Amino acid sequence: MIDLHTAASNILKVYTSKFVIMSKASYLMMVVFVGSLAAIVYIQQERLDLHSVWSVLLQRGTQIQSEKSCQEELGDDKNSGENNNGCKSRFVKVSHKESSNNAKEMKSNYDNIGNAFSKQDGSAARTKEQQMKKKNENEVFEEKKADNDNNSNWGHMKQLGEHGSIIMEGEIEELDFVPSGKDFYEHFLRKRKPLIMRGAIKNWPAVKHWANESYLQEKYGDLIFDVIFTKKYEGKFPVVKTMNLREFLQIYKSKQVYLDCPFPHSDMIQDIFVPYCLQCEEIMETIASTDLLFSSGNTSSSCHMDGYENLLSIIAGTKEVLVADPKYVEYFYLRNHTTGIVESPIDPEAVDLKKFPKLAEVPFHKVGLNG
Secondary structure (H helix, E strand, O other): OOOHHHHHHHHHHHHHHHHOOOOHHHHHHHHHHHHHHHHHHHHHHOOOOHHHHHHHHHHHHHHHHHHHHHHHHHHHOOOOHHHHHHHHHHHHHHHHHHHHHHHHHHHHHHHHHHHHHHHHHHHHHHHHHHHHHHHHHHHHHHHHHHHHHHOOOOOOOEOOOOOOOOEEEOOOOEEOOOOOHHHHHHHHHOOOOOOEEOOOOOOOHHHHHOOOHHHHHHHHOOOEEEEEOOOOOOOOOOOEEEEEHHHHHHHOOOOOOEEEEEOOOOHHHHHOOOOHHHOOHHHHOOOOOOEEEEOOOOOOOOOEEOOOOOOOOOOOOEEEEEEOOHHHHHHHOOOOOOOOOEEOOOOOOOEOOOOOHHHHHOOEEEEEEEO
16 A cells, blocks of 8 residues: 655655755646655545645645755855855754744644545445445345346235235234223224234133033034035135034034124123223124134135224134235225125135236235134
8 A cells, every 4th residue: 555645755855955956847847746646646545635635745845945045045145154154044943943843734734644544444434335235235126126027926826925915913003901992992993903902802701611512512502503615715605504503513623614604693692792992882882793703724714805893803723814904905906895895806825916916015914813
């Protein structure tokens, strides 16, 4: 690495003795030469303070020019001892003062150059780091773009949730208690904001007894339900049969059946309670239906939008839910909008992105619920 301080100092030392006898044209040429060298070094380093460099060179040139003037006076008055001594004395005094001041100024300027070098060096390092980071980001972007170009249907015919949409987890607010009716209404129901309440139904009799099939058969075995003879979306109206709960319990582990039906008018409804936050008269009057969903697992529903708010409670087992903001309803290609359930023609088991490309733009919230 070229040291500008040493280079400039050595050049000035070599040419100092010659400056005394040089003409003004030669002096200017030398300054231009040294200045050009300084400019070259500055360009090579790309981070030196050029203003400080010129200050050092010009101050040194001023000192040399004073020495030259004094030497000319000595030559003109070489026969006059008094003038010689006077000139010499003035030269020594001025030279000492200027040398001292110049030494301080040069040191200050050297320090400024060093500081500028250090600051510019740090700035250059940060700039280089930012450029490398930007380059890496651009490379990643180009790689992803190339991958998308090479495989424009990434996620095509995969399950919902694996089809390429953004899947967010932990974004929906959770509480380990049931809020008051006022808080629930103001912060969630009125804003149509989803909420997870962990342990909200732990005191239900259903949680305590319904995992026992003998209890269900003995107490509610004669109740009639509609049972769907499929556990997956098939894009067509499924076969639905009516049977009592006892019959369903005898086949649901061995056949592809799914009980999804409103509760019949019976004592069974007494095993569940409306959560405390919904027990105000204004909300109780708006509850339109209470449904029972029952299967042996590995069940999926269609992509759909409910025309009303829902409270989903897990009595036993687990359920994974993918929830999307209603503002994306058009991205589900719904054929009509009503106050009831509106189903999408999209198969959640194999999302056809060629037919329904906009679904990939819908961000989903993924929620796991446990009984």
